[in-house]
Amino acid sequence: GAVVSQHPSWVICKSGTSVKIECRSLDFQATTMFWYRQFPKQSLMLMATSNEGSKATYEQGVEKDKFLINHASLTLSTLTVTSAHPEDSSFYICSAGRDGLAGGEQYFGPGTRLTVT
Amino acid sequence: LAKTTQPISMDSYEGQEVNITCSHNNIATNDYITWYQQFPSQGPRFIIQGYKTKVTNEVASLFIPADRKSSTLSLPRVSLSDTAVYYCLVGPKGGKLIFGQGTELSVKP
Numbered sequence: 001g002a003v004v005s006q007h008p009s010w011v012i013c014k015s016g017t018s019v020k021i022e023c024r025s026l027d028f029q030a031t032t033m034f035w036y037r038q039f040p041k042q043s044l045m046l047m048a049t050s051n052e053g054s055k056a057t058y059e060q061g062v063e064k065d066k067f068l069i070n071h072a073s074l075t076l077s078t079l080t081v082t083s084a085h086p087e088d089s090s091f092y093i094c095s096a097g098r099d100g101l102a103g104g105e106q107y108f109g110p111g112t113r114l115t116v117t
Numbered sequence: 118l119a120k121t122t123q124p125i126s127m128d129s130y131e132g133q134e135v136n137i138t139c140s141h142n143n144i145a146t147n148d149y150i151t152w153y154q155q156f157p158s159q160g161p162r163f164i165i166q167g168y169k170t171k172v173t174n175e176v177a178s179l180f181i182p183a184d185r186k187s188s189t190l191s192l193p194r195v196s197l198s199d200t201a202v203y204y205c206l207v208g209p210k211g212g213k214l215i216f217g218q219g220t221e222l223s224v225k226p
Contacts, residue, residue, distance in 0.1 A: 004160075034213060043204070044161070044216040093160045097211050105151060106214060108160030 003027055004096050006109035013084055013116055020080045021112045023094030029074040030096035034106065035067075038091040050077040084116045121205045126221040135192040137220050139205030142186045150181060150188045153204045155219070161204060165190070200224045 003026040013019050023033055031052045036044040048069055049057040056069035068080040077096075081088055091113055095106040122140040129135045141150070149168050153161035165172055167179040167188070178191040192199060202219040 006160075032211070036216075043218050046213055046215060049213055091158065095160070095214075105163045105166050107163065108153075111158065111160045113158065 002098060002107045004094065004107045004109040006092075006094060006112050008112060009110060010113040011115070013114070015085055015116055016083055018080055018082045019084055019114060020078055021092055021094075021114075023077045023079070023096070023109055025075045025096045025098075025107075028096075028098045030077075030098065031074060033071060033077040033094055033096045035069060035077070035079050036093045036095070038093060038111075044093060047079075052077075081114065084114070086116045089114055089116045121207055121217045123203075123205050123217060123220045125218060126223070128223050128225065129195055130225050131196055132194050135195050135199075135222060135224075137190045137192075137203055137205075137222070138187060139190070140187050141205070141207045144185050144207050145209075147209045148207045149210055150179065150185075151206045151208075151214070152177070152179065152190045153206065155202045155204065164203075195222075195224045197224050197226060 005024045005026055007022045011019055033050040035047045037047055038044045046059050047062045050069045050071040052071045052074055058064045066082055071077040091111050093108055093111040095108040097106045149166055151166040152164040154164050155161040165174055165177045165179045167181050169181050169185060172179045180189040200223055202221050204216055204219040206214045208214055
């Protein structure tokens, strides 16, 4: 149990276009999901906290109008990179924690590799 | 959120026990210590979580001293497949996680 999936696993898009990445908790409900991005040879950087039914909370320095987050249900959060530029090319990873579980550990998705040409 | 400090890299050989220590001097009362493993181009994988003393599961042990200002992840008898980056994170259960630089473990034959 506790599987998180992401779709697509990789995507290539042209500069100026928008790309949507989906994050799903397959066998549990998650009121809160988190979005990270990771550049080569670097650690994960938290971008935002996604809350079901409410607006996402963005970390300092992350443009909320560029990285649109929607948490429409207890099992799905989406990240849309709008007007993508080559510098947005990165590895995007989501995570989710099970609601009501005392353990509190987060489960991470496999990541989405975005390349903007 | 408490900041963590880990060695940037470590080398080991197959079959050895590996201990990775993490320093978190500013840990808060309600913070837990969690370790994740990450392979290239994959999402992090949960290894173990603890609050104090010792926690053991099927893959690792976590040692936490009484003052909780540090913790040690112990991997028994590592294999080549344990080559990965290991992250130590500190924070409240269910809260956001701030990743540090991690420890790149290289296991050699």
